[in-house]
Amino acid sequence: MCETCGCGEHLHEERTVTLKQDILQENNQQAEQIRAYLRSKRIYCLNLMSSPGSGKTTLLEETIRRLTVGTIREQSQLPIYVIEGDQHTDNDTHRIAALHVPVLQINTGTGCHLEAKHTMQAIKQLNPEEDAILFIENVGNLVCPSLFDLGETRKVLIVSTTEGEDKPLKYPYIFQEADVCIINKIDLLPYLQIDMQALRSNALKVNPHLRLFEVSALKGTGMDIWCSWLIEELAKCK
């Protein structure tokens, strides 16, 4: 029983804190193992995080298209692999598989985020070649994924213009953890009341190191700028 007052609530809180520390510690250890493995194979890994419906899968599809066809392919020519995280369904896996890219679905059931053990399991199954790029599409959630390092090279946060300018302030932890923030659905700006300058400044107030991009994955706007940056990053990491 809880040494403080014997009540169930404190007991649970104490156990929760201990268990959370243990789980995060174990997750971080696994993530570091994955990071070392990926580095040794020169595999660049992106962890894509966002709210449900902000356009992660469309962004991923359009990024893959640009990396595998057209002018950008000349610069990259990398093997691409994808890990898809969702509570249920393998809808997104079908969308990615249609692009002829090896993809593995992980369904978390009631789980609200991916963990390093999922990356580890997926890498074993996908068995990626050296000098590859590995995208991980996390479960749609602006809260819990921020706590779990997946062993990625970079964390990419996607926010949609439809979500409003206040999200960096209301959900600061995931903005603090991210390396890149992609503002998606800019094609809808004429129909929304969002203050884009406030969104940018709120994001940078929470995390001054964030690299910001503004795109419409659906219409293609800004996608070449994002993909060119990605190619530069890949080159730096070799």
Next chain:
Amino acid sequence: MCETCGCGEHLHEERTVTLKQDILQENNQQAEQIRAYLRSKRIYCLNLMSSPGSGKTTLLEETIRRLTVGTIREQSQLPIYVIEGDQHTDNDTHRIAALHVPVLQINTGTGCHLEAKHTMQAIKQLNPEEDAILFIENVGNLVCPSLFDLGETRKVLIVSTTEGEDKPLKYPYIFQEADVCIINKIDLLPYLQIDMQALRSNALKVNPHLRLFEVSALKGTGMDIWCSWLIEELAKCK
């Protein structure tokens, strides 16, 4: 140590399952106490859940406006109270307080949902009159709030047209738990590729008992239908 194989992973999983069961059991007990209390005071309580940025606060503002002014007020004339849940900031509390409604902010920090203990704490502080309506705006998250009963009369799920038609299939638990699903931002339909018929049928496939509404909280479309239904529900519960 884990009796199965002594590994840390199984140990954590076993402890997680036990702790989760304990936490949910304690939460459910508190929620039932709250429900009995609210029923004894004839207080109707709605738990509003959604992804970040789907328009919960705007919907709540416009609902409160309709319940406190104009023709609908003649039918309701209820005291209104609001509990605001967010990771950080009291932005939404300021928006609600501007409507001259008693409101209490609960910041969850890294927490991803409200729990019954938060409702209990807020009720003690708000001390609502009898025959009132209490709105709880949960943390923006389409996953975790589904597990936690807050003692509410009804669970209301808000989804935005910008989130796509597949969300009921990908996040089924929260759709299964909800009594009402409000599809918000229908003013954006001309600019989106969403299949509304698929969204409706996906929602009803996951939960055939869902009561569906389609609104634009921003433009007011459909809001009178939603509020009239709410007034009828309030009358039934007396």
